[in-house]
Amino acid sequence: LLYLVRSASRVPWGMETDVARELGERQRAKTAELRKSGICLHHWRAAAQHLSYAVYDVASNSELHDLLKSLPLYPYSTAEVVPLVTPS
Amino acid sequence: LLYLVRSASRVPWGMETDVARELGERQRAKTAELRKSGICLHHWRAAAQHLSYAVYDVASNSELHDLLKSLPLYPYSTAEVVPLVTPS
Amino acid sequence: LLYLVRSASRVPWGMETDVARELGERQRAKTAELRKSGICLHHWRAAAQHLSYAVYDVASNSELHDLLKSLPLYPYSTAEVVPLVTPS
Amino acid sequence: LLYLVRSASRVPWGMETDVARELGERQRAKTAELRKSGICLHHWRAAAQHLSYAVYDVASNSELHDLLKSLPLYPYSTAEVVPLVTPS
Amino acid sequence: LLYLVRSASRVPWGMETDVARELGERQRAKTAELRKSGICLHHWRAAAQHLSYAVYDVASNSELHDLLKSLPLYPYSTAEVVPLVTPS
Amino acid sequence: LLYLVRSASRVPWGMETDVARELGERQRAKTAELRKSGICLHHWRAAAQHLSYAVYDVASNSELHDLLKSLPLYPYSTAEVVPLVTPS
Amino acid sequence: LLYLVRSASRVPWGMETDVARELGERQRAKTAELRKSGICLHHWRAAAQHLSYAVYDVASNSELHDLLKSLPLYPYSTAEVVPLVTPS
Amino acid sequence: LLYLVRSASRVPWGMETDVARELGERQRAKTAELRKSGICLHHWRAAAQHLSYAVYDVASNSELHDLLKSLPLYPYSTAEVVPLVTPS
Amino acid sequence: LLYLVRSASRVPWGMETDVARELGERQRAKTAELRKSGICLHHWRAAAQHLSYAVYDVASNSELHDLLKSLPLYPYSTAEVVPLVTPS
Amino acid sequence: LLYLVRSASRVPWGMETDVARELGERQRAKTAELRKSGICLHHWRAAAQHLSYAVYDVASNSELHDLLKSLPLYPYSTAEVVPLVTPS
Numbered sequence: 001l002l003y004l005v006r007s008a009s010r011v012p013w014g015m016e017t018d019v020a021r022e023l024g025e026r027q028r029a030k031t032a033e034l035r036k037s038g039i040c041l042h043h044w045r046a047a048a049q050h051l052s053y054a055v056y057d058v059a060s061n062s063e064l065h066d067l068l069k070s071l072p073l074y075p076y077s078t079a080e081v082v083p084l085v086t087p088s
Numbered sequence: 089l090l091y092l093v094r095s096a097s098r099v100p101w102g103m104e105t106d107v108a109r110e111l112g113e114r115q116r117a118k119t120a121e122l123r124k125s126g127i128c129l130h131h132w133r134a135a136a137q138h139l140s141y142a143v144y145d146v147a148s149n150s151e152l153h154d155l156l157k158s159l160p161l162y163p164y165s166t167a168e169v170v171p172l173v174t175p176s
Numbered sequence: 177l178l179y180l181v182r183s184a185s186r187v188p189w190g191m192e193t194d195v196a197r198e199l200g201e202r203q204r205a206k207t208a209e210l211r212k213s214g215i216c217l218h219h220w221r222a223a224a225q226h227l228s229y230a231v232y233d234v235a236s237n238s239e240l241h242d243l244l245k246s247l248p249l250y251p252y253s254t255a256e257v258v259p260l261v262t263p264s
Numbered sequence: 265l266l267y268l269v270r271s272a273s274r275v276p277w278g279m280e281t282d283v284a285r286e287l288g289e290r291q292r293a294k295t296a297e298l299r300k301s302g303i304c305l306h307h308w309r310a311a312a313q314h315l316s317y318a319v320y321d322v323a324s325n326s327e328l329h330d331l332l333k334s335l336p337l338y339p340y341s342t343a344e345v346v347p348l349v350t351p352s
Numbered sequence: 353l354l355y356l357v358r359s360a361s362r363v364p365w366g367m368e369t370d371v372a373r374e375l376g377e378r379q380r381a382k383t384a385e386l387r388k389s390g391i392c393l394h395h396w397r398a399a400a401q402h403l404s405y406a407v408y409d410v411a412s413n414s415e416l417h418d419l420l421k422s423l424p425l426y427p428y429s430t431a432e433v434v435p436l437v438t439p440s
Numbered sequence: 441l442l443y444l445v446r447s448a449s450r451v452p453w454g455m456e457t458d459v460a461r462e463l464g465e466r467q468r469a470k471t472a473e474l475r476k477s478g479i480c481l482h483h484w485r486a487a488a489q490h491l492s493y494a495v496y497d498v499a500s501n502s503e504l505h506d507l508l509k510s511l512p513l514y515p516y517s518t519a520e521v522v523p524l525v526t527p528s
Numbered sequence: 529l530l531y532l533v534r535s536a537s538r539v540p541w542g543m544e545t546d547v548a549r550e551l552g553e554r555q556r557a558k559t560a561e562l563r564k565s566g567i568c569l570h571h572w573r574a575a576a577q578h579l580s581y582a583v584y585d586v587a588s589n590s591e592l593h594d595l596l597k598s599l600p601l602y603p604y605s606t607a608e609v610v611p612l613v614t615p616s
Numbered sequence: 617l618l619y620l621v622r623s624a625s626r627v628p629w630g631m632e633t634d635v636a637r638e639l640g641e642r643q644r645a646k647t648a649e650l651r652k653s654g655i656c657l658h659h660w661r662a663a664a665q666h667l668s669y670a671v672y673d674v675a676s677n678s679e680l681h682d683l684l685k686s687l688p689l690y691p692y693s694t695a696e697v698v699p700l701v702t703p704s
Numbered sequence: 705l706l707y708l709v710r711s712a713s714r715v716p717w718g719m720e721t722d723v724a725r726e727l728g729e730r731q732r733a734k735t736a737e738l739r740k741s742g743i744c745l746h747h748w749r750a751a752a753q754h755l756s757y758a759v760y761d762v763a764s765n766s767e768l769h770d771l772l773k774s775l776p777l778y779p780y781s782t783a784e785v786v787p788l789v790t791p792s
Numbered sequence: 793l794l795y796l797v798r799s800a801s802r803v804p805w806g807m808e809t810d811v812a813r814e815l816g817e818r819q820r821a822k823t824a825e826l827r828k829s830g831i832c833l834h835h836w837r838a839a840a841q842h843l844s845y846a847v848y849d850v851a852s853n854s855e856l857h858d859l860l861k862s863l864p865l866y867p868y869s870t871a872e873v874v875p876l877v878t879p880s
Binding site: 454485486487488490 | 631678684695
C-alpha cells in the first residue's frame with residue numbers, strides 16, 4: 001500500500017541549539033534507515049521551504065502510523081496523509 | 089483497513105429532474121448494498137448539510153478507490169479520505 | 177443522538193515532560209471509560225496525524241458538552257462537532 | 265435542544281425569474297410557519313449579505329434534518345449547523 | 353440595533369492558574385450582568401468547542417465596542433461581529 | 441452609524457452584453473445618488489481588482505440592508521460588512 | 529495616491545503591562561499626528577474586533593512604507609494594503 | 617511606482633473556440649505593447665499553472681487601474697495587486 | 705530537475721459524454737507516453753478523490769510548462785507545482 | 793532558471809534586541825551579495841507588510857535550496873516558491 005506524506009516540521013523557537021541539532025541528526029538517521037529498508041520509497045524536500053514529501057510502502061494504516069510516530073520530529077510536525085493508487 | 093470518507097455531493101443545477109432523481113435512487117441502492125456486504129461499516133449524514141460520512145473496511149487503497157468510483161454520484165462529489173487506526 | 181467529534185490535540189511546547197505524560201495517561205483512561213459505558217461508540221486516530229475522530233451517543237447537546245469538557249486534554253484541543261443522522 | 269443554523273442561499277443564475285420568485289415566497293411562508301410553531305426560536309438576516317442565522321429548538325438531530333430539508337431553498341443553500349448549550 | 357457576536361476565547365498557556373480562574377469568574381459575572389440589563393439578549397456556547405455566540409441589543413456601534421472591550425477576556429478573544437436585521 | 445462595505449461584484453458569464461451594460465449604468469446612477477445624499481460618505485475601487493469599498497452613514501442596520509438590497513448589482517455581489525467606530 | 533490599510537495589532541502575551549501601555553500611548557500619539565498632517569485621511573476601528581482601517585494619501589509606495597514602519601505597533605501588526613482609485 | 621500583479625485568468629467553459637482564441641491573441645498583443653513601452657517591466661508565467669506575474673512601473677494607482685482594465689482578459693481574471701518598494 | 709505536480713481535473717458538467725470520454729482517453733495515452741519516455745518518473749491517483757500526483761524529471765521550468773500544457777485535460781486542471789530537491 | 797520567492801519573515805517575540813538586530817544586518821549583507829553576483833535578479837518589499845518578493849536565476853532546484861537555506865532569517869521565514877517561464 002502506497003501513501004504520500006507531506007509534512008511540515010519546525011523545531012520550536014526557544015529549544016536549545018544542542019537539543020535541536022541532536023533531534024535533526026536522529027531524524028536524518030531514522031529516515032536513512034527507512035529508505036534502506038525499502039519502507040520509504042521516495043523522500044524529497046520542497047526547495048527552499050520547511051516542507052518534505054515522502055512515499056511509503058507499508059502493509060497497513062497502523063504500520064504507517066507506528067512508523068511516523070517513531071520519527072524524532074513527529075511532535076513538531078504537521079502531516080497530510082494521502083492514500084495512493086497506481087493508475088492501470 | 090479502515091478509512092473515513094467525508095463527501096459532499098451536489099447534483100449540478102441544470103440537470104433534468106428525472107435524471108437527478110434516478111441518480112439519487114441508484115446511489116441509495118448501491119450504498120445499501122455496500123452496507124449489507126460489510127464493506128461500509130458506518131454511514132451517516134451531517135444533519136441539515138449536503139455532507140455525508142462513511143467508514144469503509146477494505147483490503148487496500150485500490151479497493152477503496154474502485155469502490156467509490158463505482159458510486160453513481162462520484163462525478164458530482166468531493167471527497168476527503170482519512171486512513172484510520174484503532175487506538176490500542 | 178449521534179455526534180461526530182473531530183479533534184486535534186497538542187500539548188504546548190514547554191510543558192514539562194512529566195506533566196504531559198500524566199495528562200496523556202489520564203486522557204486514555206477517561207476515553208477507555210467512555211468507550212466501555214457505551215457513550216463513545218467509536219474512536220479512531222487519523223494515521224500519522226495529530227487528529228482523532230469519535231462518535232458519541234448522548235441524550236442532548238449539554239451532555240456532549242459536559243462530557244468533552246471533562247477530558248484532560250480539552251484545554252489543548254480544537255474540536256469540530258457534527259450532529260449526525262442515520263439515512264433511512 | 266438548540267441549534268444555530270447559519271445558511272447562505274443563492275438562487276442559481278439562469279433560473280427563470282418566475283420560478284425564483286415563487287421559490288422565495290414559498291421559503292418565506294414555510295419560515296413564518298416554523299416561527300409560529302415555536303420550532304424556530306429566532307430568525308435574522310445578516311445586514312446586506314446573502315446570509316441568514318436561525319436558532320431552532322427541536323427534539324433530535326433527525327428532526328432538525330427533516331425540517332431543514334423541507335425548506336424550498338434547501339437545494340440552493342450551504343448551511344453550517346452548531347449545537348448550542350446554555351451557559352449555567 | 354441587533355448584532356451577533358461569535359467569539360473564540362483562550363487564556364494563553366503559561367498564565368498562572370489563579371489568574372486564569374479569576375479572569376473566568378469576572379467574565380461570567382460581567383456576562384450575567386449584561387444579560388440581566390437586557391443589553392445581551394441571548395448567550396450560547398457551541399457544544400464542546402471553545403466558542404460562544406451572543407446577540408446584543410445596543411443603540412450604536414460604539415456602544416457595542418465599549419461594551420465588548422470591557423469584558424475581562426477581551427484581550428484573549430477573537431470576535432466576528434455581524435449586524436442583524438429582522439426579516440419582515 | 442458608520443459601516444465599511446467591501447463588495448466583490450461580477451456579472452455572470454452568459455448574461456447578454458446589453459443587459460450587463462444596462463445593469464452597470466443603473467448601478468453607477470444609484471451609487472452617485474447615494475453619494476450626493478450623504479448616505480454614502482466614501483466610495484473607492486481597489487485598483488485593478490473587481491472589488492470596491494464604501495463607507496455608509498445610516499441610522500440603523502435595517503437602513504443599510506434596504507439600501508444595499510436596492511442596488512442593481514446586489515444579486516451578483518458578495519459583501520463583507522464591518523461596523524465602524526471612530527477612535528476617540 | 530490613496531491606500532486602504534487594514535491592520536490587526538496585538539501586543540504579545542508576556543509583554544510587561546507597563547511596556548504595553550506605553551506602546552499603546554505612543555501609537556495613539558503618532559496616529560493623531562498623521563491625522564492632523566492630512567496624511568491619514570480616515571481612521572476607524574472595527575467595532576469589538578482587534579482591527580483597524582485607515583486611508584492614507586501619500587506621494588508614493590515608499591512614503592507609505594516608511595510611514596507605517598515608523599508606527600510603534602508595526603512589529604506586532606499584520607497589514608493588508610489596497611491601492612485605491614476614485615470612481616469617475 | 618512599482619506594483620506586482622499576480623493574475624489568474626480562465627476563459628469560461630462554453631465560450632466558443634474562435635472567440636477564446638481571438639481573446640488570447642488580443643491579450644498577447646496588448647501585453648507585448650506594454651512591455652515595449654516600458655510600463656510593464658517584467659512578465660512571467662508560473663510554470664504549468666494558469667497564473668501570471670507582472671511588475672508595472674506607473675505614475676499612480678489610477679494609471680495601473682486603467683491599464684489593467686484595458687486588457688482583453690480582464691473580465692475573466694482575478695488579480696492580486698501588491699505595491700512594492702525597493703530596499704535601500 | 706525534479707518537480708512534484710499535484711493536479712485536480714474535472715471535465716465541466718455540460719460537456720457531451722462522447723467528447724469527455726475521448727478527452728480522458730487522449731489524456732491516458734499522453735500520460736503513458738510520458739511515463740515510458742522517462743520524463744514522468746512517478747504517477748499516482750489519490751484514492752477516491754479527483755486528484756493526481758506526478759513527479760517529472762525535466763531540464764528546465766520551460767520544459768515542464770510546455771509538457772503540461774500539451775496534456776488534453778490541461779484546460780480543465782488546477783495544478784500546484786513544487787520544485788524538489790533530494791536530501792543528501 | 794527563474795524562480796519567484798515570496799517570503800514572510802518575523803523574528804520571534806522574545807528574541808533579544810541585539811540578536812535580532814545582528815540577524816537583520818547579516819540578512820541585508822547576504823542579500824546585497826546575492827544581488828551583486830547576479831543570482832538574485834530582483835528584490836522588492838511589499839509596502840507596509842512583513843513580506844518580500846525576489847526573483848532568482850539559478851542552475852537548479854538544489855542551488856536555489858542551498859542558497860535560501862544559507863540566509864540568516866531562513867529559520868524564521870515562510871516561503872512560497874514559484875518556478876517561472878518567460879512568455880514567448
